[in-house]
Amino acid sequence: MPLMTPSIGSQLVDLGSALLLLTCFAIVAQRRLSACVDLFALQSVFLALTATLVAFLTGIHHIYIAAALTIVIKAIVIPRILKKVIERLNVSRELVMHINVPASLLICGVLVMIAFLITQPIISFGHLLTRDSLAIALAIVLIGFFTMIARQKAVTQMIAFLVMENGLFLGAIAATYGMPLVVELGVFFDVLVAALIAGIYTNRLQDAFDSVDTAHLSELKE
């Protein structure tokens, strides 16, 4: 603990969170799917680093385990699954977008502002050194959600979903220094299963419509 004062620690946690947010914007701006996956892996690494930092500063050991799991599952396993799906589907780019990249980035900026606006009253009550990260966590969740709406390919939507999950994880650390380990393990497992299921679903989508554009799903309506 003598190594860093709490204020420096807090600043470092904020830095980690900011890097997470930055990768979010990068994902929104990126058209190439494989690059999106890489950015997601990078974001997960940042998340793990931030979590490790928090664990180090607070001395809560189980966050280390969560951080390690983040590296293994979100930075290694899931990106591999996603890469395989992309390879098999032979789609490399998000060609048609509901909302183009500049407009998306602007909207994401607005979402960040909304997130800060919403969390302001809560943060002022907080006393944890991670409290500022809460706003960023919410912003990441909102951006993830927005990306799901704005992009058409199922793969991108999967990535966006995983980004949301990262945001939630950061939020949990920011608000309460992480959830109990059992819950976290459960969540990791869920995310892994969700990624697998979404992978299969994307393959089926390709088989059914010769495309992974989820807009085709509206054809299923009567």
Place this chain on the structure above:
Amino acid sequence: MLNLLWILLGGYVAGILLPLCFPRQPNAQIITTTTPAIVATSAGVVLGLLGLTSSEPVTGSLASTIPLLTFAIRIDPLAAFFVLTISLAGLAASIYAIGYMQHFDGRASLPMLGALFNGFLLSMTLVVLADNGFFFLMVWELMSLLSYFLVVTEHEKAEVRYAGLFYLIMTHVGTAFILLTFIIFFQAGGSFAFDTFRHPEQPLPESMKTIAFLLALVGFGTKAGIVPLHVWLPYAHPAAPSHISALMSGVMIKTAIYALIRVYFDFLGGQFPWWWGFVVLVIGAVSALLGVMYALMEHDLKSLLAYHSVENIGIILLGIGAGMIFQTYGFKEFAALGLLAGLYHTINHAMFKALLFLGAGSLLYAMHTRNMEEYGGLLRRMPWTGACFLIGSVSIVALPPTNGFVSEWLVFQSLFLSFHIPDTFLKLMLPLAAAMLALTGALALACFAKAFGISFLALPRSTHARHAREVPIPMRIGMALLATVCVVLGLGPMVVVPLLDRVVAPFTGVSIEGQVLALDGWALATMDMEFSSLSPPVLALLLGGLAVLGLGIVAAFGGFVKRRYYKTWGCGINLTPRMEYSATGFVQPIKRVFSSIYQPTVKLETEFLHESQYFAKRRRFEFHVEPVFQKYLYDPVLAFVAALAGRLRVIQAGSLHLYLTYIFVTLIVLLLFAV
């Protein structure tokens, strides 16, 4: 007594689980699902009798982790009476099912049918035992859903699916009203325990009481099948397998009667303005009359019986409504009599309606059709079924010495006692209700003369009927059991009335056992012997004596008459089934008389021979009764809902992105609101 309850629970659960151990062995499946049910229902019968005779209500409860919910049960005389009713009918249905379920081998999953059957009985038992509003709603909903799945057992038929959907929607509308009723009580007491419903911290204001009364009437009335909420009943009850129809029509609709008594006399403390009772009375009279009138026009035996359920619920409500009116004016003994009459008819109807449905099931089993026009001449081929069906018919049309007669007589008496009421309007209305009941009775007689006569007498009308065979023994035992109960309940009011008196006494505060039973229990009297009295056993003896006398005369003087066995004389032509009365023809006069109610449409097409217009080659006659309630009440509502749904369809575009956007916008808006 709680030990018995565990046996009951264990039996039903075993009946649900055991058949799963025997895949692909239909006989083992049937035995393992019906035997536990027989054990459980027998335990239920004993439990009901013990509960009726015990001095203090027995309670028990299990806590749950869900807030506001405790699995609390309470066995007071009212609950015990309904447990007895449910278990008796359930026992007969379980025995009957041993034979009847073979009918479904290969057409439906037997373990599923057995499990639903057991679960249905269990949920009905728990409905009447529940002592917590939340728990009650849970088991009530369970009962509705299980019976829905039972209704759609033969889901490959389109009309069965329609009946199921209709039932599902109606029962959920009813549950919504029940939920609102309970929420009103919950608001006053802050807990779902029935004890706080009874004694809330601050008493409910009058306006809330009135709302609770109306909500409960609509909610439970939907399940009971009161007019005009009865429309689902003639579709859903016949669609289910017959032993289930017997339970649905005989017992399930009675849980609504239980709940109405529980709410009005227990929770609301039996304090109500006169018009509450009057509303119940009017609904009862209208249900009774319209129920039997529509029943007359049915040629599908099971639909006919289902309409009769509407009629009998009406008769029960006549008794209860009269009781409520007397309660308002402080005539406690008369109130007790009305309530007692209603409850007596409840168990009677449960028995004879279950019996009749089992009888209809036997005919269906033997002939694979429910259309009465294809029956005929069955008494000779199926004597057991015929005899049981006859006893059921005699009971339902209230002829001595069966049970229907005693309870309907009591209902009449409680209506006639209205001359004590100071209000002139009611003084006029109650005898009017009695007149409607009398008309109902006459029409019911016509209806069952038709149902029994067309089905069992004369010549077979189809090859099915010609080759009909008597049903397996378990089915006969099930019917015979109920037939016996019908006769016993009719001959033994001196046993039944004291038990019912224990049920009614807590709600009216007086015991009327001494006033209803006279001559050491061998006669029934209403209040005093001078007003009216009746002795069912003596009546039965007289009837028996008359029969013996008649036979005796025949035996004494018959010797002089020369006997000759020959075909019935048919004016020189050989008799054929086509000369018989058809079911449609039989009710033609009644249809004419009440044509303003039926609004019938008749279509007659005649195809003539080419050579001459004077010779008809073929005639086609179609006749439909206008479904008035469906056309003028339900169709507009349905059309409105469908139109609304059509409008709402715009936002249901089927696009994933659109749905995500909805969620996203809602999330943002809610978050911004929170700031």
